[in-house]
Amino acid sequence: MRCPECGKFATYGEPQVEVQDFGVSDERATAEVAVTLVCGEDDTELKQGTVEASAEIEHTCELEAVVAHLLTTVEPEKLGTDDVDKAVADREFEATDCTAEALEGARGKKNLYGATVTWTLECSACGEGVEVTGEIEEEASAFEEVV
Ligand SMILES: [Zn+2]
Numbered sequence: 001m002r003c004p005e006c007g008k009f010a011t012y013g014e015p016q017v018e019v020q021d022f023g024v025s026d027e028r029a030t031a032e033v034a035v036t037l038v039c040g041e042d043d044t045e046l047k048q049g050t051v052e053a054s055a056e057i058e059h060t061c062e063l064e065a066v067v068a069h070l071l072t073t074v075e076p077e078k079l080g081t082d083d084v085d086k087a088v089a090d091r092e093f094e095a096t097d098c099t100a101e102a103l104e105g106a107r108g109k110k111n112l113y114g115a116t117v118t119w120t121l122e123c124s125a126c127g128e129g130v131e132v133t134g135e136i137e138e139e140a141s142a143f144e145e146v147v
């Protein structure tokens, strides 16, 4: 497409990316990221779209951390090994933060645009912070023209 500002056939610059929504679903971190393609000459917004990102949560709870975390709510004499096993088996992740960073020319292909998405999660069993990353990429043609 032609850029309405400079009249040139657009070569897109580094896309603008913004996390719209994020969460956790079935032990996967998920996010909706708005990606805006801008003119490489003058930063005019030319195309945009929302891309779904997700990443598997890989995390192993440290036994000592689980025990320490349980002891913040359970008295030591009432804590058994079953409680530790149950905490790990029933663990849930809560997404506390999510950021996206522009990815230009993903995997060396110039017409792919996207983002590297980083989630910060908290594990309910051990209370530790977990960080996972995922990448999204789309061809310029997959985005809607901004009018
Ligand atoms: Zn332009």
Ligand SMILES: [Zn+2]
Pocket (backbone or CB within 6 Å): 059, 060, 061, 062, 091, 123, 124, 125, 126, 127, 128
């Ligand atoms: Zn854990």
